[in-house]
C-alpha cells in the first residue's frame with residue numbers, strides 16, 4: 001500500500017470556494033491524499049483563490065512566496081512538495097502565475113478540478129500544467145463522489161453547488177470572466193448528493209451558485225427546472241429540515257421562487273439579495289438591469305409571501321460617477337428595507353471589467369468616508385434586528401459544542417449563532433429556544449423544555465458537529 005500523501009487546501013473568498021475545496025479533496029482521496037490542517041507537512045498545497053477582493057492577485061503572489069519557502073525547506077530534507085493554484089485568480093492569470101512564481105507546479109481553473117489527478121501526474125514528471133479552459137463537459141460528472149467519512153466531516157450544515165457562472169455582466173464584476181457563463185447541475189445529481197448528505201447527518205443544506213436563482217438544471221424529463229422546483233424537490237428528502245440558497249440576483253427572483261418562501265416550511269425566513277446601490281443612475285451604470293423601484297417591489301412581494309422574512313444585502317460605495325445624492329439614495333433604500341445585515345465594500349476597479357475604464361472614478365477618501373457612514377447605518381439596522389429577537393422563541397439547529405463548557409452553539413432561522421446550555425445529545429437536532437440576551441451578533445437563550453422532554457428526533461451521525 002502506498003503511504004498516504006498530505007493535502008493542504010487554503011481557500012479564500014466565497015462559499016463556492018469552500019465547496020470546491022471539499023470536492024477537490026474528494027477527487028484526490030482515491031489518489032491517496034488525506035487532508036491536513038497545516039501547510040507545513042503537506043505534500044500538495046493548493047491555494048484556492050478568489051478574485052473579488054482588492055489586489056487579490058498580489059495577495060496570492062505574496063502567499064506563494066511563503067509556500068515556496070516551505071517547498072525549498074522540504075526539498076532540503078529530500079521531500080517533494082507540489083504547489084497548485086486553483087480558483088478565480090488561476091483562471092484570470094493563467095500562465096502568468098508560473099512566469100512570476102516558478103515554484104508553482106500547476107494552475108487549474110474552477111471548471112477543471114476533475115482533471116487534477118492528470119495534472120498532478122504531469123507535474124510529477126516535471127511538466128508545468130495549466131488548465132484554465134471552460135470545458136464543454138460537465139466537471140460535476142467527473143468529480144469523485146465524497147466518501148461517507150468526508151460527508152460526515154461536513155457536519156450538520158452543508159453547502160451544495162447547484163449552479164456556476166454568470167451571464168449578467170455587472171460592470172464591476174469579474175465573475176463572468178473567471179467562472180464563465182451560467183451552467184446548472186441536473187436535478188438528479190443534486191438530489192443524489194443531498195440524499196447522501198442527509199444519510200451522513202446533514203440537517204441543513206444551502207444551495208449555492210454565483211447566481212443561484214438563475215438555476216435551470218435538467219429535470220427527469222430533460223426539461224429545465226427552476227430553483228423553486230428544485231427547492232421543493234430537496235424539501236422532500238427525509239432528514240433535510242432546513243433549506244437556504246445564495247447568492248441571488250433580483251432579476252432572477254421569479255414569482256415561483258417568491259411563492260416558495262410562502263409554501264416551503266423548510267425554507268428559512270432569511271434571504272441574501274444583493275442590491276449594490278439605491279440610485280437608479282448608479283444601478284444603470286453598474287448594468288444591474290433592475291431599478292430601485294423593481295427591488296423595493298420585489299421586497300414587498302417577498303414580505304407578503306413570508307412576513308417574517310429578513311433580508312441581507314451587498315453594497316458597493318463609490319462606483320464611478322456616484323454623487324452624494326446617489327449615495328443618499330442608497331442610505332434611504334437601507335432605511336426603507338431595514339436589512340438585518342449586509343456586506344459593504346468600496347468600489348475597486350477590476351482589470352478587464354467595464355467599470356475599470358469608466359472616467360469619473362470617485363476619490364479614495366470620499367469612498368472611505370461613505371463606506372464608514374453606510375456601515376454605521378447597517379450596524380444600527382443589524383443591532384436593532386438582533387435586539388428585536390430578545391424575548392422571542394426560535395427553533396435552533398444545534399451544530400456543535402460551544403467553547404463555553406456545558407453550552408452548545410446553534411443557528412437561529414436567521415443564521416445568528418445562538419449559545420444555549422444544553423447536552424451534546426442535542427447536536428444535530430432542532431429545539432425551541434427563548435432568546436434571553438444578545439452579544440454583538442450572537443444570541444444567548446434557554447431551552448423551552450427540559451432536554452429529557454425534548455421530542456425524539458433523528459440523532460446526528462458520529463463525527464458531525466465535533
Ligand code: SF4
Nearest residue numbers: 166168169170173175
Ligand atoms: S450578477 Fe453577481 S456574479 Fe453576476 S456579474 Fe453581477 S455581481 Fe457578478
